[in-house]
Amino acid sequence: MNAPVEWSNWSGSVKAEPKAIARPETLVQLSGIVRSGEGPVRIVGSGHSFTPLCASSGTIVDLSAFSGLIDHDAESSTATVGAGTTLGDLCRRLDDVGQGLPNMGDIDKQTIGGALGTATHGTGPELGAYHTQLRGVKLVDGRGEERILTEGRDSEMIRASAVTLGAFGALTEVTIRNMPAYRLRKRRSIMPIGDMLDDFGNFYHSHRSAEFYFIPFSGHALRLASDITDAPATARPPEEDEDGIATLRLARNLLKSFPWLRRKLIGNALGKLPDEDYVEEWLKVYTSERVTRFNEMEYHLPFDEGPKALREIIELTEKRFPEVYFPMEVRAVAADDFWLSPFYQRKTCSIAIHHDARQDPRAFFSAAEPIFRKHGGRPHWGKMHNLKACDFAAIYPRWNDAMEVRRELDPDNRFISPYLSGIFGLQ
Numbered sequence: 001m002n003a004p005v006e007w008s009n010w011s012g013s014v015k016a017e018p019k020a021i022a023r024p025e026t027l028v029q030l031s032g033i034v035r036s037g038e039g040p041v042r043i044v045g046s047g048h049s050f051t052p053l054c055a056s057s058g059t060i061v062d063l064s065a066f067s068g069l070i071d072h073d074a075e076s077s078t079a080t081v082g083a084g085t086t087l088g089d090l091c092r093r094l095d096d097v098g099q100g101l102p103n104m105g106d107i108d109k110q111t112i113g114g115a116l117g118t119a120t121h122g123t124g125p126e127l128g129a130y131h132t133q134l135r136g137v138k139l140v141d142g143r144g145e146e147r148i149l150t151e152g153r154d155s156e157m158i159r160a161s162a163v164t165l166g167a168f169g170a171l172t173e174v175t176i177r178n179m180p181a182y183r184l185r186k187r188r189s190i191m192p193i194g195d196m197l198d199d200f201g202n203f204y205h206s207h208r209s210a211e212f213y214f215i216p217f218s219g220h221a222l223r224l225a226s227d228i229t230d231a232p233a234t235a236r237p238p239e240e241d242e243d244g245i246a247t248l249r250l251a252r253n254l255l256k257s258f259p260w261l262r263r264k265l266i267g268n269a270l271g272k273l274p275d276e277d278y279v280e281e282w283l284k285v286y287t288s289e290r291v292t293r294f295n296e297m298e299y300h301l302p303f304d305e306g307p308k309a310l311r312e313i314i315e316l317t318e319k320r321f322p323e324v325y326f327p328m329e330v331r332a333v334a335a336d337d338f339w340l341s342p343f344y345q346r347k348t349c350s351i352a353i354h355h356d357a358r359q360d361p362r363a364f365f366s367a368a369e370p371i372f373r374k375h376g377g378r379p380h381w382g383k384m385h386n387l388k389a390c391d392f393a394a395i396y397p398r399w400n401d402a403m404e405v406r407r408e409l410d411p412d413n414r415f416i417s418p419y420l421s422g423i424f425g426l427q
């Protein structure tokens with residue numbers, strides 16, 4: 001019998017005391033844990049989700065031994081990798097064999113299994129989230145049996161069981177479709193938020209990958225746009241995101257009661273920020289280091305609702321939540337056909353709001369959530385929200401079909417914790 005151990009997610013918002021954290025090294029060991037380990041059995045990636053998806057009072061299963069490049073094919077640009085591979089490791093291994101991920105989110109610390117589990121995404125109206133790259137899956141179901149799903153023969157099943165919060169099975173291997181390695185030209189500029197919102201649709205559709213951050217209490221947005229190029233690399237400028245966050249926090253601390261002065265000072269400082277324009281290999285462009293811990297809510301809205309919803313979120317924040325200082329991130333994601341994907345059948349504008357991890361985010365996030373919902377939002381599965389099964393059933397057209405597949409793959413609810421009971425309506 002193992003002594004109780006402690007587990008916490010990246011932001012510190014979720015803590016658990018499972019009976020055991022298991023690190024299986026073989027399929028036989030993993031199957032044994034799923035069959036007879038103390039339940040609930042929750043698979044963990046890198047613990048970067050903000051919600052209690054991985055928490056368990058029974059067994060947390062770390063699949064880091066299931067990692068690395070297993071196979072690759074240059075002609076089809078596909079690669080098979082262990083589901084516990086971190087995205088950073090995945091990038092390096094793919095680049096070594098001349099392949100590149102078509103898109104990435106903000107960081108590379110997640111595992112590919114964890115990224116698939118919550119529909120992790122980057123930005124670009126024609127670029128899908130990571131799960132849209134899937135061509136094949138190996139998983140261990142709730143009975144401890146291995147299932148092998150291949151695109152073509154099992155396309156429906158892949159669409160049902162890829163974005164599934166670790167509640168349909170433990171992914172051990174995934175085959176993903178990539179593209180030949182490439183270079184990106186990335187540009188950064190500052191503009192007033194009103195101009196940015198007026199240019200919203202044009203901006204996203206003029207670049208392969210585009211996003212902007214609204215800097216609260218500044219009146220300004222920071223725009224980032226990337227496009228594929230044949231030009232030679234010019235090296236990425238030094239990263240200043242953390243210095244920027246520290247400056248915004250200082251302005252918040254000193255000027256919380258003087259919003260007009262806060263706006264003037266931050267606006268002036270942003271106005272002096274030089275534009276950036278550089279060319280780098282794909283794997284050096286998308287992601288950054290995130291040192292300051294935060295909590296996050298992100299909602300995925302029908303694309304055209306983005307500017308309206310953001311205007312309301314800005315008004316709410318600047319009227320009622322002067323303690324907020326983290327930039328809001330606004331991205332675009334292509335529509336897909338995965339049943340529990342928040343991008344299911346609709347091009348999306350994703351708006352993310354953040355709060356310092358040392359402060360309670362609930363008042364801010366709970367006030368923002370009705371705005372996101374009013375505009376047709378679906379929450380990011382790995383970020384904070386207050387929705388339950390009945391809400392999901394109303395916003396996911398294939399919810400009931402997905403629940404049927406879940407029951408078939410995990411008939412004894414081995415993967416169901418109290419948190420997931422609420423999500424799937426199993427109480």
Ligand SMILES: Cc1cc2nc3c(=O)[nH]c(=O)nc-3n(C[C@H](O)[C@H](O)[C@H](O)COP(=O)(O)OP(=O)(O)OC[C@H]3O[C@@H](n4cnc5c(N)ncnc54)[C@H](O)[C@@H]3O)c2cc1C
Nearest residue numbers: 045046047048049105106111113114117121165166171382
């Ligand atoms: C600093 C930071 C930046 C982020 N940036 C982005 C971003 O740019 N875009 C975005 O969309 N999200 C982003 N996120 C959210 C993050 O990508 C997701 O929460 C992601 O799921 C975390 O991956 P992970 O490996 O840590 O998985 P975990 O949080 O450990 O697990 C997530 C889910 O996947 C399941 N899971 C993990 N591995 C497996 C497996 N092998 N088989 C089956 N199920 C599995 C777990 O059970 C759980 O339900 C960010 C989070 C942080 C903290």
